[in-house]
Amino acid sequence: MSSVADPEAIINAFVKTIRPAFISTVVHAAFSASLFALFVVLLALSTKESRCCVVFPLNVFAICIVLKMGVLLGFSEGKVAVGRPYWLSPNIPLAGLAFTLFPPLLCDSILLIRLFALYPLSSTRPATLLKIFAFPFCIKCARVVILTLFFNKYVGSATTAEGLAQSEDSTWFCNPYMVAEWTMQIVDTSGK
Template sequence: MSSDAATEIIINDFVAAIHPNFNYVLTDTAFSACLLTLLVVLFAFSTQESRRRLVFRLNVLAIVVALALGIFSSLVSGRAILDPFNQVSKGIYIASVVFAVFPPVLYDSILLTRLFALYPVANTPRITLLKIFAFPLCVKCARVIVLSFGVNNYVSSQLSTASLEQEQSSAWFRNPYMVSEWTMQIADNMYSVSIFLYNLHLRTSLIKRAGGIAQRIRQIFYISLANFVFPLIFNIAQIICITTDRSPSTGTELLTMNNYITVMGVLCATLWFSGTEWVRSRNEQSRDHVFSSPKPQFARDHVAGGRSGSDVVVIGRGAVTLDTTSSDTKADSRRLPTPEKEDKYTLV
């Protein structure tokens, strides 16, 4: 009986020891698979024009960084499960920490680029750009500095991976660097989203809220709100965990999931815009066949609510006409009544 009891105790201790790492592997595997699927969808719905945009390339970079986090985290956790007495090297362990804490700064920067759609660099005065972007840029620099000090303080005093893992609990509990980082992240996201939604309301207040434009504005609002609310919930949960729970396992899972969900939120916004671009490009190809006929027929545009001859993209304070039709069609569009013209606005 004593031998059976000792064996059961050993098994229970082993299961308890590998349980956090097993959860990490499951989390990384599930979210990495989702990101791979979304990456394929992103390229499938992208057009040659959208792939040249900076935001598209930043989204691809964000996915690659998130997948790198999954690879390094799975290596560390998988080795801890399969071979607990032979851990990964200190460099791989440090890489997993770096890819877990630094990428949110990149993800938040991608969301900040939405403001350039409302304040184009070429048309906005430099003093206005300075007033708008000074605070978020300063906050992001402060976040990078705080994270650098925090990671250096954690890894510099230990010589091996085993000692770093043993130091996790003491380094995690009420860590001032991480609390400062998550607090600044909340302020950073709150500022960016507030400025974007406020200016979105101002720039669209003069547009007639009818047809497809009203639906597009609501979609932009909901996407922007979701990109703020979900990271905000995780940031608050992380601050609560780090100040009340001495075990870093729950907080590490929240930190990992926050990385993946933030990337997915940014990516869903890009997929939504890429999908509309994909549909628009297909409609333009269909119109090319119509224009080649002797008597072209103009179909109604169910997205913008007007005729399919041209789209107007609202950028900054002005409007740019993207027209693929002939000069006669342009002249015809200028003769349209004001309400019908307003229905043709497409906001990005």
């Protein structure tokens, strides 16, 4: 018996280990590139009047936040793909998670702000404004609470970069907080 392991088994185990991180890195790079193209088009096709609207800087801010999320997640998943997750500070994956969880809420809030163009505060009765904005505001508050609870639980359960990767794989799609968040996000965006 030889003490040398089968090279094919070693390669297969390595590929199985890095495959999720590699796929995630490629997906984040593709979406970040398309978002960067959207950012360039937004700036190129905007007029002076449209840049003065409140929604324009909010859209630019949301795109910048999501681009930062793509860079953070690409960086942390790229480190895992090359087999060096211990080079990461535990704060980098946590920052990536925060930038993953909260930008959808920001983008949905920007969509809600656009309703003020249809129902200006100066010409709409307070009762009408209350009917229009009460439900979305309550849903957004509930989403913030759910996301904060999930983030606190995630931070409490993971202490290292390797622990973060393991806990993300095991709890992300089965976590009741995330299922509740996704359900509320569907309700929130379908109401507009």
